Amino acid sequence: MTSLATTLAPTVARPHLVVRGQDIPVILPSKRDPRLRLSAVIMTLHVLGQTMLGFKVSIAQILVCIGVGALIDGTVTYRRQHVLAWPASGILTGSGVAFVLRASGTDNGDWWSLNGIHFFVIAVVLALLSKHLIRPGGRHLFNPSNVGLVWALLVIGPNHVFPQYLWWGPNDLGVALAYAVILAGGFWVLRPVRMAPMAVSYLATLAVLIGAFAASGSTFIAIWHDGPISGLSYWANIALSPELLVFVFFMMSDPQTAPRSPRGRVVYGMATAVLTAGLVYFQPTEFGIKLAILSSLVVVCAAVPLIEQRTRPVADVDTDDEVTPLPRPWPTRVAAAAANPAIIAAAIITLAAPLNTAALAGNDQLILIERGLTADGNPQ
Amino acid sequence: MAATDTSGAALPPGGPQSPTRKSLTTLALVALAASAVLGSNVFGLRAQLLGVDAPEARPAAAGRTVGEQTPAPAPTPAAPAEAEAEETLLRSQPWWQGLTTAQGEGPSALDPVTVSGDAIQWRVNATCEGSSIAVRAEGEAEPLLSGDCESAAVGYGVQTGDVGLRVESDGPWALEIEQQIDLPLVEPPLPAMTAPGTTTAATGEFYRLDQRETGTVTIYQLADGSHALRLDEFFVTPNIDLAIHLSPLEAPQSTAEFMASPSVYVAPLDVTAGSMNFTVPADIDPAAYGSVVIWCPLIDSAYAAASLVPPA
Secondary structure (H helix, E strand, O other), X not given: XXXXXXXXXXXXXXXXXXXXXXXXXXXXXXXXXXXXXXXXXXXXXXXXXXXXXXXXXXXXXXXXXXXHHHHHHHHHHHHHHOOEEOOHHXXXXXXXXXXXXXXXXXXXXXXXXXXXXXXXXXXXXXXXXXXXXXXXXXXXXXXXXXXXXXXXXXXXXXOOEEEOOOOOOOXXXXXXXXXXXXXXXXXXXXXXXXXXHHHHHHHHHHHHHHHHXXXXXXXEEOOOOOOOEEHHHHHHHHHXXXXXXXXXXXXXXXXXXXXXXXXXXXHHHHHHHHXXXXXXXXXXXXXXXXXXXXXXXXXXXXXXXXXXXXXXOHHHXXXXXOXXXXXXXXXHHHHHHHOOHHHHHHHHHHHHHXXXXXXXXXOHHHHHHHHOOOOOOOOO | OOOOOOOOOOOOOOOOOOHHHHHHHHHHHHHHHHHHHHHHOHHHHHHHHHOOOOXXXXXXXXXXXXXXXXXXXXXXXXOXXXXXXXXXXXXXXXXXXXXXXXXXXXXXXXXXXXXXXXOOXXXXXXXXXXXXXXXXXXXXXXXXXXXXXXXXXXXXXXXXXXXOEEEEEOOEEEEEEEEEEOOOEEOOOOHHHHOOOOEEEEEEEEEEOOOOEEEEEEEEEOXXXXXEEEEEEEEEXXXXXXXXXXXXXXXXXXXXXXXXXXXXXXXXXXXXXXXXXXXXXXXXXXXXXXXXXXXXXXXXXXXXXXXXXXXO
């Protein structure tokens, strides 16, 4: 009935392009699309990063990432749906990668530098490939920019790339403005997608665990700090880092890769925080800590179907009208999974991200880099 | 970032896969697995494939001379016992390590000299008493050095491994052969530092002024009343012509502050990483000073300092 009403309704002229006699609909961004809000917040932070916070990324690197993301996403959407849609997701993935990834040798103020641009491009391409190809349940499993960043930082490695520092610099006004943008932007973005409880559960759990580590004497080293960071500084530089807030508010909050139920989202937040803390505990360097934060989301995203299953309201699970099918035996399920390339790929990523992150704890070169003791200039 | 994808786009329905698609899928999975292995950097695989900006671990230099073929040059007051070469990632400002010396008269062929694979280059310093001298490396058409005996001659080479040398001269000659390395120097403490009658005059831990640093300093009053200084697990940002100074300030906080007070030169810091010994000139009483400063006279910059604290 609904579709009939829709069919019979007077048609509104929609924008379209005519290419070689073919009519191609054009879908422009909607003001109500939450991705526009997110883009506005991230772009504001990019501007602050360039002007006041000394981010070691060039405008050219940011634009190339956004362009590559938009091109891939736009092309995939066109091939699948025969529409030219505003590639909001691709733009977000590109700007997200450029927000975190840094190529060794790029300095703030190198506005048009294309130094290490291949690292950025490959991170964006892999991020979007993961989105469009790894869809074991019909929707993408991993947060695209997160998985692209983890791949780039682990595989390209600390000699060539590094993540944006947890500490955003000594510019008090710049940092205060950044916090204001993050907190106000977080409220603006999270409220419509009902992700605030998830963010609170992550931040509160992590604050407690990192506090316990700080109290027990954990330290880390970072290129921007002389000597080990310990005690209250250890806690504050991790648990209150603007970089962490950006991760929680604007990356973890992706409704496509988070559980749908409110309870599931809280569990998702807490589980990610516990895993973050577990990986952070062994890391002596800022690079390792940042990877621990990002890798924990890879693992928990892979577990979202399980979280959804376990946190589904009882009414959804057990209804009189529904006959619950008997679960298939384990060997059958394993065999089915082994024949599904998307599940194999997801399994490789889910295992490799935390294991390779844990291996960073014993990387002597990384320690040397973070201590600023390399003789021929420092990759960071 | 948070790709709030509301399009619900999905892959087209499956169906039987074409052989091409199957092959591409398999290839993609193999590439993914390979990148997972690469990401672990197992056996240094990532470093080998993608290269490293930070150095790989190599054995530190265990002395200012290789083996015990030559006596230790100044400023080390006595040849220390042989130290164990330990694996290190730290790199020093390139410095010259003695390989061997040789003396003779007239044309001579020397036993091969073993240049380390870690050496950046090596050199021969030659002096002679006849009219001229030429030194040739085996297999090289051009001589390493040739000249008259009125001034010292120096020749450089870059071969590593065993290098045979031939001297052509019409009188007595002497050669000093050194290799340039950027490895940290790990010397054991001088025997005099642990001899009876030696006391620790002061210790300190380095802190940053203009450059990166790490390590400690210990000043010993030796049994004969002289002083020696030892740096342990030391590193400072490499540069040429660095020097160790003693400053009357207890804890200088800047180059300007250091320069405002008269300091004294103790020794050149030709090696900028490792553990090493230096003699303190006899006319300097370290007790009159409050700190050790690593000074770069080329750019008037205090790199690092350590406050001297007498033992409790």
